[in-house]
Amino acid sequence: MIGRAFGLSCEGCHMFSIVLATATRFLLPLLLLLSVYLLVRGHNEPGGGFVGGLVAASAFSLYMIAFDVEKTRRLLRAEPRALVGAGLLVALGSAGVSPVLGKPFMTGVWLERTLPVVGKVGTPFLFDVGVYLVVVGVCLMILLTVAEE
Amino acid sequence: MTNILGVALPAAMLLLTSTIFMAFVRLMKGPSFPDRVVALDIMTTVAMGLIGLYAMESGEVIFLDVALFLALVSFLGTVAFAYYVERRQLRTGSGE
Numbered sequence: 264m265i266g267r268a269f270g271l272s273c274e275g276c277h278m279f280s281i282v283l284a285t286a287t288r289f290l291l292p293l294l295l296l297l298s299v300y301l302l303v304r305g306h307n308e309p310g311g312g313f314v315g316g317l318v319a320a321s322a323f324s325l326y327m328i329a330f331d332v333e334k335t336r337r338l339l340r341a342e343p344r345a346l347v348g349a350g351l352l353v354a355l356g357s358a359g360v361s362p363v364l365g366k367p368f369m370t371g372v373w374l375e376r377t378l379p380v381v382g383k384v385g386t387p388f389l390f391d392v393g394v395y396l397v398v399v400g401v402c403l404m405i406l407l408t409v410a411e412e
Numbered sequence: 413m414t415n416i417l418g419v420a421l422p423a424a425m426l427l428l429t430s431t432i433f434m435a436f437v438r439l440m441k442g443p444s445f446p447d448r449v450v451a452l453d454i455m456t457t458v459a460m461g462l463i464g465l466y467a468m469e470s471g472e473v474i475f476l477d478v479a480l481f482l483a484l485v486s487f488l489g490t491v492a493f494a495y496y497v498e499r500r501q502l503r504t505g506s507g508e
Contacts, residue, residue, distance in 0.1 A: 283491065294484065308474070309474055309477070314481075318481070318484070321484065321485060321488055324488065324492075325488055325491070328488075328491055328492060328495050
């Protein structure tokens with residue numbers, strides 16, 4: 264097999280298409296990059312945590328179709344359930360910053376300085392990161408469970 | 413230039429819209445499952461064209477991003493359908 268020479272093989276896979284597998288290897292990093300781009304620009308322009316999370320989940324589902332569920336779990340490293348929990352904790356943490364500074368709960372707190380790539384950083388952005396993690400976690404939990412049957 | 417666009421944009425939109433309707437008829441009637449998948453793929457592709465035309469007409473660059481994401485998602489949908497068809501063939505042992 265030509266695929267095996269390039270490390271493109273899948274032993275226990277149901278069906279394996281070398282075209283799809285090769286395309287996935289290039290598309291997966293691009294899609295993940297796109298999702299992060301959407302997340303970062305979300306505060307000022309169309310985008311945000313939800314859309315970014317959906318794009319990231321679609322990237323992983325493409326990997327799941329090209330290879331199999333077991334490989335996708337290994338690629339993801341974390342349990343989808345853990346991602347959901349982490350996202351909720353991050354969102355809660357972003358809400359808890361303002362009471363420490365003596366402002367009402369969930370008030371947006373922004374850094375004075377702007378970071379080079381991200382722009383202004385504040386608790387709304389942190390909240391968006393939480394949404395991103397929750398969306399990725401929930402979508403992948405559903406997809407992986409359905410695919411495992 | 414703007415004169416040509418003023419005629420060409422609505423005409424192209426009309427043509428693409430009629431294409432969507434024709435693909436929809438195929439989606440409803442399609443004798444076999446793959447026919448329906450191809451019809452759905454055509455519909456999303458034409459929708460991308462429509463979005464591009466609308467971006468030209470309104471001058472909003474942001475709509476092109478929408479077309480990009482639609483392209484990604486529809487590609488994924490078609491691949492998933494193909495996966496499903498192939499799996500069904502493997503299970504029943506016959507091509508439909």
